[in-house]
Amino acid sequence: MGLKEYRRKRDFKKTAEPRGTATGTRRKSLKYVIQKHDASHLHYDFRLELDGVLLSWAVPKGPSLDPKQKRLAMQVEDHPLDYGNFEGTIPEGEYGAGTVMLWDRGEWRPDTDPHRSLRAGSLKFELKGEKLHGHWALFRMKSAGEKSWLLVKEKDEHAQSLRQGDVLLEKPLSIKTQRDLDDIGAGRKGVNQKAKLSPPPKRTKPKPHRAPAARERQQATERLRNLRLTHPEKVYYPDNDIRKIDILEYYVKASDRLLEHIADRPLMILRYPEGIERKGFVQKHWTRGLPAAIKKRKVRGEAEPYISVDSPEGLIALAQFGVLEIHTWNTTFAHIENPDQWVFDLDPDPHVPWNSVIDTAFAVRDLLKTYGLRSFVKTTGGKGLHVVAPVEPKFDWDLGKAFAKAVCEDIASSNPDLYLVNMSKAKRRGKIFLDYLRNGRGATAVAPYSPRARFGATLSIPVEWTELKRGLKSDAFTIRNIDRRLAKDPWKSFYQIKQVPKL
Secondary structure (H helix, E strand, O other), X not given: OOOHHHHHOOOOOOOOOOOOOOOOOOOOXXXXXXXXXXXXXXXXXXXXXXXXXXXXXXXOOOOOOOOOOOEEEEEEEEEEHHHHHOOEEEOOOOOOOEEEEEEEEEEXXXXXXXXXXXXXXXXXXXXXXXXXXXXXXXXXXXHHOOOEEEEEEOOOOOOOOOOOOOHHHHOOOOOOOOOOHHHHHHOOOOOOOOOOOOOXXXXXXXXXXXXXXXHHXXXXXXXXXXXXXXXXXXXXXXXXXEEHHHHHHHHHHOHHHHHHHHOOOOEEEEXXXXXXXXXXXXXXXXXXXXXOOOEEEOXXXXXXXXXXXXXXXXXXXXXXXXXXXXXXXXXXXHHOOOOOEEEEEEEEOOOOOHHHHHHHHHHHHHHHHHOOOOOEEEEOOOOOEEEEEEOOOOOOHHHHHHHHHHHHHHHHHHOOOOEEOOOOHHHOOOOEEEEOHHHOOOOOEEOOOOEOOOOOOEEOOEEOHHHHOOOOOOOOOEOOOOOOHHHOOOOOOHHHOOOOOOO
């Protein structure tokens, strides 16, 4: 086919893609490349070197290690050899506009003469890549036209069923820069070492989650009565006259619930020392001057220590420092590289009917069920909902983020007019943003039972799925009406559930 068609489709003054040359030189080893391409539709470009160019097929669902999975592969124009090192963004208006990731590369070896096999419509070969290995085959679908092929994994020691795992989810990052598509599209820097996607070695049992005993809570309440507060009457929420002392009392009476979800986790706190009408600030790193009840904890790979709170005393200290929101990582210090929960944030535009948000939460719950995952729901205290799935800490951040993205994209594909998966605010009017990004390393989500720095002094509160059916809105719970609610715990079994997705 040569490069004539490749060059005809591209303006090399606008795109960074290589112009390339077809060398025609035969080499002892033949290059193999797969590029993940987020264009008008997400797909994987499968490329095999032959006669000085890269023969190319677009594989919409990507390769599978399961021999039972026959993946459609549409043959496209040949690409130059140096395209095999391309990773970046193709600008809007250009052919194939979107983000390109170098997902895998290596060498390939045909089983028989490749020219004869391609003419016959049956090419069998071995891959020696960084992610894919073993024997594969491309079969032309003659009934569907000359360009339609099937990519199939052959049975060998590298094959595995989808039930055993999906290589696209398990190994989602670029082999060139260790970035995901979002990072590549935004032009952010990659990491220097490969992400470890395999389950970690067997480890000792972490510190268990626990709520403070009743006696401990009573002691904290007594300390509160004797505490010399600075400016206890300072108004934090002027719309309903909630003061510093009210926040402190809430933290103490909600300590059982709060600590179950924030203890032993890196925190990000939002401080509003002058109340919500004045500008606040975010803090996640420990600094000198914080009381001893706010712990200093080291996170591997982070230069500065994080803050942590694991006692009612620590909650009291947060109130003293004007903390009106508590956000957590999705993991504990004990297994910092392996999250123990995945969060799906349903963030609606104000024009979206509330019933649509409820329907979306149930759609996420039902889809997670198909992966064998039980999930829980909570209000955010804002305008949306969080669906949260507890998981065993066996997988790393990249896999969790990739899984969450796949779930959100699956939901979004069912109704593109209602759902949005990218972060573009300009496109959000009348839509629900399905935010999977809270599952990345270092990302946080508001903790269950945390206050929010919003008018009304709202709270993020776990609810039963049956309550959601009655139209319970996200800002329903406030510091003023929460007392009776604290007696029940809809997430009582959250940390007792041991589950992993059935991929």
